[in-house]
Amino acid sequence: MPFCEASDNGGVKLFYRTYGGGPVKVLLIIGLAGTHDSWGPQIRGLTGTETPNDDEFSAAGPSSGGVAESEGACGGIEVCAFDNRGMGQSSVPAKKSSYTTRIMAKDAIALIDHLGWKAAHVFGHSMGAMIACKLAAMVPQRVLSLALLNVTGGGFECFPKLDKKTISVAVRFLRAKTPEQRAAVDLDTHYSEEYLDEYLGTDTRRAILYQQYVKAISSTGMQSHHGFEGQINACWTHKMTRAEIEVIRSAGFLVSVIHGRHDIIAQIYYARRLARKLYPAARMVDLHGGHLVSHERTEEVNQALLELIRASEMKISPQDWTNLPEKSSGWISTALLVRRTRTEGGRSVSVLYEVADRLRVFMLYLFGLFLLALEYGRKGIRSLKPVKVGSCLT
Numbered sequence: 001m002p003f004c005e006a007s008d009n010g011g012v013k014l015f016y017r018t019y020g021g022g023p024v025k026v027l028l029i030i031g032l033a034g035t036h037d038s039w040g041p042q043i044r045g046l047t048g049t050e051t052p053n054d055d056e057f058s059a060a061g062p063s064s065g066g067v068a069e070s071e072g073a074c075g076g077i078e079v080c081a082f083d084n085r086g087m088g089q090s091s092v093p094a095k096k097s098s099y100t101t102r103i104m105a106k107d108a109i110a111l112i113d114h115l116g117w118k119a120a121h122v123f124g125h126s127m128g129a130m131i132a133c134k135l136a137a138m139v140p141q142r143v144l145s146l147a148l149l150n151v152t153g154g155g156f157e158c159f160p161k162l163d164k165k166t167i168s169v170a171v172r173f174l175r176a177k178t179p180e181q182r183a184a185v186d187l188d189t190h191y192s193e194e195y196l197d198e199y200l201g202t203d204t205r206r207a208i209l210y211q212q213y214v215k216a217i218s219s220t221g222m223q224s225h226h227g228f229e230g231q232i233n234a235c236w237t238h239k240m241t242r243a244e245i246e247v248i249r250s251a252g253f254l255v256s257v258i259h260g261r262h263d264i265i266a267q268i269y270y271a272r273r274l275a276r277k278l279y280p281a282a283r284m285v286d287l288h289g290g291h292l293v294s295h296e297r298t299e300e301v302n303q304a305l306l307e308l309i310r311a312s313e314m315k316i317s318p319q320d321w322t323n324l325p326e327k328s329s330g331w332i333s334t335a336l337l338v339r340r341t342r343t344e345g346g347r348s349v350s351v352l353y354e355v356a357d358r359l360r361v362f363m364l365y366l367f368g369l370f371l372l373a374l375e376y377g378r379k380g381i382r383s384l385k386p387v388k389v390g391s392c393l394t
Helices: 036-047 101-115 127-138 164-175 179-190 193-197 205-220 225-237 242-250 268-277 298-313 331-339 350-384
Strands: 003-005 013-020 024-029 077-082 120-125 143-149 254-260 282-287
Touching: 003 101, 013 036, 013 101, 024 036, 024 101, 024 127, 024 298, 036 077, 036 120, 036 298, 077 101, 101 127, 101 225, 120 127, 120 298, 127 143, 127 225, 127 242, 143 298, 164 179, 179 205, 193 205, 254 268, 254 298, 268 282, 282 298
Parallel strands: 024 077, 024 120, 120 143, 143 254, 254 282
Antiparallel strands: 003 013, 013 077
């Protein structure tokens, strides 16, 4: 099995797999509680295979071609996908402090070094996109392009929309103890209702995916307590500074921010805001889908990734790449864009906008406290349960 030494000296090892072959290198970084094979639709779309290179009985030589010209096999691309620390077959450090997006970005850099890649196209999903941002800011010279799928800025931005559905999903997620329970809640967090309710023959997609999820979770096992709390800590403590954003924005590589409009976990508002901060390097791609838009809208996502690779290989300028409104660069212009004032009937609405935005953040904060109180309350109740003693004791 292929393993790579992680970034620290604690004996952490990362499990990884490579697919395809060729001069174009792509590193895929998955999100919270996901494993490397969660990238299956993108691995197939980029390389034309889902068989890992270490499973090949007869290895073919690397293709001399470049990026594929159309959908299907992409013989010129080599892809690496791996399990983040805390999940899958990678090590699970016990300390919560061992999980930050910066530490996990160092893991990814160690993997690039291990593979002998000078540079790569770096694609991340959700928490993996946060890690990808950190990586790009730390070693921009190693990044050929950056794709951020269903990304947020971490911290409070990780909280879902505050409504009845998401509260129900959050409670069910905390209560899930079996593969069956986890599979049921995962479907509601990963996909849009419209997608799940579609019929494929005599069964709904929800019923079909449910069986697949139960099988997959049963085979890999539920995420460990240390791994889950550690990865949650990485998301919660993630933050991109102005300097880091500026490094990415001005590094010269192209960025695609890809998001599902109906994502209840990572709200598209924050993805658009990040894309604006990265102007003119970034292009915004919003699709009709949920949090796992890479599965729900596979063809569109794969096409967007291939377009990003092609544009990078062709040295397309950021000005020709972006589809965002033109504005002057820098953080001052971003602040002006968010706080711009327009009047309706002589009354300024910019103040109302800021008040509403702060109120929303406050409500998300209360929602977070509610979830934490619920979890610790359940733990406290369990600790108070009477202990059974042997019959010989009186």
